[in-house]
Amino acid sequence: MPVMGKIEDFKIDMDEMMKAGVHIGHSISKLHPKMKDFILGIRNTSHIIDLKKTSQYLIEALKFIQEIIKNGGTLLLIGTKPPFKTLIKEIAEECNLPWVNERWLGGTFTNFGTILKRIKYFKELTRQKETDEFEKYTKKEKIKKEKELEELKIKFEGIKNIEKFPEAVFICDIIKDKLCLKEAKMKGIKTIAIVHTNTDPTLVDYPIPANDDAYLAVKYILEKIKEAILSIKKK
Known part of the structure; x- marks a missing residue:
């Protein structure tokens, strides 16, 4: 999981991320051991995610997404948690991307x-x-x-407009949509996902350490994805 790029390339603002609650992790008892490197500290009884690392990994994911779009590829957005259903659809439609915001149908990739x-x-x-x-x-x-x-x-x-496998999927919550993650990996489809403090980031090709529960946190990341895609499509 290489980490390169400058924060200003994609206008990543750590103050904005903090206001959106991107840094807020789960309670310390829920920490996945493989998320330790992304933890800055503890506040009350919850872990705090290191936003510098969030910025670095988000940039890497955005670069990869831009390469997909440049090459005429497809990114599929997945967000089936009730608070994010409308958001996923809106972002996808603004970027002309396919989306899934209801329960992932088993076999979508494998059948x-x-x-x-x-x-x-x-x-x-x-x-x-x-x-x-x-x-x-x-x-x-x-x-x-x-x-x-x-x-x-x-x-x-x-x-409805998909005719072949997408080049990659973006998943808001890899626990909620673990079947999508599993099927994508089985079919060699690249994965980009928010990884909260209770998840295994090594399951994802392009993990973004962040809060996957807060609406504003997820919206911040999706808005950055939208900006990255639209900046390519306008060129």
Whole structure:
């Protein structure tokens, strides 16, 4: 996990990170041994994350993301915790990225062919709905189709334009979305993720030591990802 780059390259502000609560860790009893190098100290009964290291690792992740975008690749954003669902979708749509903000479907990567077939069916149902083809069904059939479409939309709306594996995934919480992390690693998809003090950072290719529970902390990191991507797309 090389660490290079200057903080000013991406306008990383440690005061802003502190205000957002990026540095606040879990209680000391929950510390994962492999997170020790990222700990600055203890406040009350909680660990404090070293924001200098957060800055360094965030920069490394942002550089990697920019390389993906430069080369025409895809970054998939994953955030299924209720407080972050809307945020993930908004950031993804602003950057024209795919996203998942509902429960990760087992097999999304490991049974990719089946997922693509379901996406194709979802898009066909959407087309039928938009062209009033649902009107040819009986009332009972129409209600059934509309319910099915709504369920498929929840599952596939964010990844409906994916045709191949993304080059990388960004995961807000690797405990909540451990299945996504596992499947990505199995398929050789690079992983970028926030790693809180209770997680194993060695499971992630580009770990970002930070608070994965606080809305403002997660928003700060996602906003930096957005800025990094949009700066490349504007060139």
